[in-house]
Amino acid sequence: MKKKNSTPTPHDATFRQFLTQPDIARDFMEIHLPAELRTVCDLSTLKLESGSFVEDDLRQYFSDVLYSLKTTAGDGYIHVLIEHQSSPDKHMASRMFRYAIAAMQRHLDAGHKKLPLVIPVLFYTGKRSPYPYSTRWLDEFDDPALAGKLYSSDFPLVDVTVIPDDEIAGHRSMAALTLLQKHIHQRDLAELVDRLAPILLAGYLSSSQVISLVHYIVQAGETADAEAFVRELAQRVPQH
Numbered sequence: 001m002k003k004k005n006s007t008p009t010p011h012d013a014t015f016r017q018f019l020t021q022p023d024i025a026r027d028f029m030e031i032h033l034p035a036e037l038r039t040v041c042d043l044s045t046l047k048l049e050s051g052s053f054v055e056d057d058l059r060q061y062f063s064d065v066l067y068s069l070k071t072t073a074g075d076g077y078i079h080v081l082i083e084h085q086s087s088p089d090k091h092m093a094s095r096m097f098r099y100a101i102a103a104m105q106r107h108l109d110a111g112h113k114k115l116p117l118v119i120p121v122l123f124y125t126g127k128r129s130p131y132p133y134s135t136r137w138l139d140e141f142d143d144p145a146l147a148g149k150l151y152s153s154d155f156p157l158v159d160v161t162v163i164p165d166d167e168i169a170g171h172r173s174m175a176a177l178t179l180l181q182k183h184i185h186q187r188d189l190a191e192l193v194d195r196l197a198p199i200l201l202a203g204y205l206s207s208s209q210v211i212s213l214v215h216y217i218v219q220a221g222e223t224a225d226a227e228a229f230v231r232e233l234a235q236r237v238p239q240h
Contacts, residue, residue: 012063015082015123019065022046029078029121037119041078045070053079053099061085066103076117077103088126093137096120165195173204176213184216189223190232197236210237 018024026043033041049066052059064081079099089095100118107116124131134140141147160168160182168178176199183192200210214233218226 012059012084015063015084016065019080019082020048022048022067025065025067025080028080032121033078033119040072040117041076041119042070046078049077053102054081061089064099071117073117074114075107075112076119077107078119078121079103080121080123082123082125084125086127088124088128088132090133091140092122092133093135094140096122096135097137169195169199172202175199175202176205176210180213180216184220185222187222187224189217189221189226189229193229193232193236197233200233200237 019028025048026046029041029043029046030038045068047068049068051066052064053066054062054064062081062083062085064079067078067080069076069078079096081096081099083089083092097120100120103118104115122131122135136144138144138148138151160178163178163182165179165182168182169175171178176196179192179196179199183189186192205213214230217223217230221229223229
């Protein structure tokens, strides 16, 4: 989170004059937070946090304050952003989400083990009324339903430690790299030559790619004798 610059705009100064006062901020949140969020927030524990998430070149358009508080789900924050440009930002929803992620990262950087609940609130004062854009960041995608499914589900994981070697051997141009990275920490790579040589002989990789793999074995491998492994491999795959 950045420090505020030393030349605040009138919008910024006035906004912060009010919203940096915990009693006023508490009134604001009691009035404007949705009921389901108010019920999980202990507003008596509000504490103003320092700094700003707004980029320096956008300070003339946006101001923000961050409060920490306790929630029924543990530590939490309320991040209030005021938009005081005449034309609203159609990407504000994703901007608010990005700032919320930044607040979470700051919390982790402080030594906490769990992500906090960060509630983003936009205080809109623009000339256009009512506010014209969605406040749901997923609506910025061409396919919000697909994006929602993607970002609320487990991310794809390629865990090479549990993929059988025989299956890896069928991974075409990725086979050699995957096999080496799976076994790179083994002290004895001798048995790996029998599996690796046929993969290299299949012709999926260029000579420069094979050389890159050899360098990887020598530099990152934990085998007792990397040079012996490379010599044996060279005899099995002489064309490289």
